[in-house]
Amino acid sequence: MTQPPAPVGIIMGSQSDWPTMREAAEMLDALEVPYETRIVSAHRTPDRLWDYGKTAVDRGLKVIIAGAGGAAHLPGMMASKTRVPVIGVPVQTKALSGVDSLYSILQMPRGFPVATMAIGAAGAANAGLMAAGILAVSDAALAERLEAWRDALSASIPEVPSDD
Numbered sequence: 001m002t003q004p005p006a007p008v009g010i011i012m013g014s015q016s017d018w019p020t021m022r023e024a025a026e027m028l029d030a031l032e033v034p035y036e037t038r039i040v041s042a043h044r045t046p047d048r049l050w051d052y053g054k055t056a057v058d059r060g061l062k063v064i065i066a067g068a069g070g071a072a073h074l075p076g077m078m079a080s081k082t083r084v085p086v087i088g089v090p091v092q093t094k095a096l097s098g099v100d101s102l103y104s105i106l107q108m109p110r111g112f113p114v115a116t117m118a119i120g121a122a123g124a125a126n127a128g129l130m131a132a133g134i135l136a137v138s139d140a141a142l143a144e145r146l147e148a149w150r151d152a153l154s155a156s157i158p159e160v161p162s163d164d
């Protein structure tokens with residue numbers, strides 16, 4: 001039996017981005033959302049970027065999570081190539097702490113938006129949640145799982161601080 005196409009693509013500029021981008025993957029695992037992962041670099045593999053963007057709609061992708069660091073052009077270039085919503089994750093860098101990545105992703109020109117998350121691991125995890133939220137608009141079972149996940153997080157926060 002053929003598997004339905006993964007609705008979420010997690011792409012990243014380099015293998016070195018994976019420890020960050022894994023946070024998005026783990027969030028989608030927790031919410032039982034299928035995804036694919038690819039290394040797609042705006043600078044090192046531009047043809048791969050173009051092909052990925054060009055075929056995204058036909059392959060059934062509904063959301064793309066794109067993480068990159070430094071001169072982080074991947075999310076924006078992907079947004080220019082496909083109408084599939086792109087969620088950008090600025091990967092933390094050594095030289096400029098990820099502010100370079102953030103600014104590279106954030107300031108898109110009018111017409112080609114990227115939903116930009118926070119720098120680093122929290123941003124990647126939130127990208128997974130954002131992708132799930134987008135899909136949950138038309139998937140009642142996923143909406144229920146997402147509500148449960150959010151409720152569990154709220155319930156895990158103590159009301160009173162502890163000295164331990």
Ligand code: RP5
Nearest residue numbers: 013014016017068069070091
């Ligand atoms: C970017 O350059 C990647 O997204 C990565 O964050 C950064 C450094 O890449 P490597 O030199 O570690 O492969 O394209």
